[in-house]
Amino acid sequence: MSLFSSQIPAQADKTSVADTGLKIAPRYEIKETPEAFSLQVYLPGVSKDGLDLKVDHAEVRLNARRAWRKPEGWTALHRETSDASYELVFSHQSAFDADTIQAELRDGVLRVTLPKAGAVKPRKIVVA
């Protein structure tokens, strides 16, 4: 992408990023409770089929592509959104209990509950 188009938001939006394979980071929030981390990601336009969430020992990786494509013969009069797919990667230190991770996608919002592994949960030690 040229310097010119990168400096002007309207231009940057018009150059279709879908074709170049570029990815954008979605908006997200992370909250922590003593038992789990909860991750909320805003993914407008993403259906369940286009969503790929992977958690391994080192990272949480989310890839999502939009379900809607502009039909043939339609002209974009005004664009504020992007066609690019979403990508979000977090690294972690084996802190999750991989078997009990729960994820729910509803109305373009993905909510993931990542329960902490037993070893990292706060533990109260009673002094005898």
Added chain:
Amino acid sequence: MRIIRYTQPTGRTYCAPLARSPWAGLEAEVSRLFAAARSDQVPAETAGRFPLDIYEAAHLTTVRAELPGVERAAISVELAEGTLQIVAKRVHKTGDREETVNLRRSVLVPEGTVQADKVSAAYENGVLTVTLPKCEEAKPKKVTVDVA
């Protein structure tokens, strides 16, 4: 509780004209610090806005708005006096507390171009689609002219 404003994603982050500058790292860090400091404040002119696209086809015009995480009942679409108004409420829940964010955008629709009684709206995957069928007069017409 902090409300993270939903802003339109752009491809700008990825085209880094500063990449060649020796100060690129420092500049990025300074921008990041400013962004972090300002993230709690929502500028008045962009508060309650959400990104939308407008598409045109031969027989209809479509408005697509990104409204992730909004209840269907909290979305209202109205077409009156040449303006299509989309109003929505997003509720943030933190424990027992609830905060409501009002979202509002309007699009000018020239009167006499849209069949107002046939306007429809659908909400799927966090995207609201409003379909505005064109009037007969506004549809493109094919005129064949015989060349004598």
